[in-house]
Amino acid sequence: MNESAAPNKTFPVSWEELHRHSKALAWRLLETLNPVGIVAVTRGGLVPAAIVARELDVRLIDTLCIASYDDQKQGDLTVLKGIEGDGEGWLIVDDLVDTGKTARAVRAMLPKAHFATVYAKPAGRPLVDSFVTEVSQDTWILFPWDTEPMSVPPIVSRKG
């Protein structure tokens, strides 16, 4: 990683937890927003965006296609597909904000949109308008689409 120490903890998220946290985000957004459409930041934003879109009854969905990580290693940010306009009236959804590099690029592209993530780490938190769950900077969030169950040693034997 370029901007912070490598994570030494994991925060595994199940499908059910992700569904619940994404619905909590929808509840939060409902209080202040009635978006014309949702922009999902691919790929991580796709599943949360689908859940939020269902709860807010939004059927106009676009994508902002951005990649910067190869596994846990952060590289240069690549925009594979942008969006025209300034984002006014739109809701942007991503799974998480970590260093904030992706969020900064997204905000520069769509400065008038509301930017929401399900999870936020402290370095990126100031860049999002709404989020649900804060996770420490030294933690790697494991999403259900990236994982499968396997045996692991006790935490005590993995320390330092």
Ligand SMILES: O=P(O)(O)OC[C@H]1O[C@H](OP(=O)(O)OP(=O)(O)O)[C@H](O)[C@@H]1O
């Ligand atoms: O705040 P940052 O340090 O920029 O990290 C956050 C971004 O990293 C991940 O995307 P990634 O580039 O791994 O692509 P993916 O969504 O296709 O997994 C995640 O989905 C966020 O978009």
Ligand SMILES: Nc1nc2[nH]cnc2c(=O)[nH]1
């Ligand atoms: N899956 C996953 N992707 C990330 N991209 C940047 N930070 C993270 C993280 O904690 N987990």
Ligand SMILES: [Mg+2]
């Ligand atoms: Mg992403």
